[in-house]
Amino acid sequence: MKRILVIFLLITGAYIVWNYMFDGSGVNFAKAENAVKVTSQTENISIDISSVETMIVAEDRDDVRAELKGKGTVKVDKHGDEIEVAVKRKGFFWFNWFEMDKTSLTVYIPEDYEKNMQIKLGSGEVVFKGDSIHSPMKLKNLAIEIGSGSMVLENLDVESLEHQSSSGEAEFNTVVAESGSFEVSSGSVHVKNYSGKLKADVSSGELEIQMKRLTDDVNLNVSSGDIELDLPDDADFTLNGKISSGDISSQFPLENKEASDNRLSGKHGSGKYEINADVSSGDIEIF
Template sequence: MKRILVIFLVITGAYIGWNYLFDGDGLNFARAKDSVKVSNGTEKISIDVSSVATKIVPEDRDDVHAELEGKGSVKVKRHGDEIQVCVKRRGFFWFNWFEMDRTSLTVYIPDHFDKDMDIELGSGKIDFIGKSADQPVKLRNLAINIGSGSMNLENFVVGNLEHQSSSGEVNMNSIDASKSSFDVSSGSVQVKNFTGKLDGNVSSGELEIQMNKLIDDVDLNVSSGYIELDLPDEADFTLNGKISSGNLSSDFPLKNKEASKNRIYGKYGSGKYQINADVSSGNLKIK
């Protein structure tokens, strides 16, 4: 048994020494890049990354270009009307923690691309920031799926935003979405300067959204965890709240208020937009 353990340790040590000292540019470092031109028929750009610090950069170009620094390889390929960006890591997965902070990916996309994007993050970090609030990234559909890790998203105008988080930390700022859905099963999602129609579901974790303007209806559901909705003082809404367990509160002085253990109803301002809130457990606060 001891001999087997010694042999295993020797092989493991040899692998680590070779993989991390000699595979790459001499010291655990390599560069890889790939690109595909965006055509008029390109409907979607998909980015799938894990265990990599990633930046998505919109700029004046006509292709999707990806550059990886560190261990692994990056592939940009066309599949029908879709361009896919995928990173593969070399070595055994359980060795990758040695290099997680050293491996980085930069994906350059055309700043005029305004169709669909899918982003999937298994772990690691993604930064995707438009040039400014006045020069945002404009997309028809944006779908985000986060298993863990973290994401920063800023300066976007989107027709439909779909966000799913099973863990991790997400920060968004300056988001204008005609329609949006946030599905949080764990982790934390914080959104600032949001405008648009909102559908939020939290089964665990936290969802905090600060709205610049209330211009459409809001649907919120908490089965566990916490939702905080921060509305502007001039918002006009009717609150329809149902509570089976947990807590639902509003800092706004409501007109025609009706409140009981399982229900809260009332209007603020003209009552134009509907805020439908259902709390089966956890907490939901409107402020």
């Protein structure tokens, strides 16, 4: 019995070494890369990654190019009007932490691409930044889905922002959107310098939003967890708060204020925009 166990351990160890050092044809730590040209028919760029440190870089180019340094392969494929970037990793899943330490992906996209983008993160880390505050990356629709890991997005100007996270952490900084939605079922999301219409649903976890300007309505729903909404001092809004359990609080002085165990309402400034807050459990703080 011991002999069989020793043989099994030797075979397993040999497989691990082979898998991490070789890919059947030699050492596999050289970078892999692939590219597809962006045309006027390209409507969406989809990036699907897991267990990789990823940088998305917008620059003067006419294609989507991906370069992988480390273990695995990367493919950039075109399917109809969509360009897809995907990374394939090998090895035992419980050694993903080891792979992630030495594997990185850089995805280059055209800086003048202004259509749709979808980023799906299973684990690992993603950083995507526009050039600057005054020269942001412009997109039509940006859809973000995070299973775990972390994501940093900065200097973006989009028509529609859709964010879903079931775990992990996301940071947004300097984002302008005609409409934005944040759905948080776990983990934490931190947003700074946001402008645009806002809809947020938190079933668990934490959402912090600091708005640079209040330019449209805000809808907040918490079934569990917390939302913190940081507004400009001169924000003009009418607050409509409903409470089943938990709490809604506002540090703004409110005209025509109504406060009870299940309601908080009132007006600040001209009351131009509506802030609708609904708490079935958890907390919403407005300040």
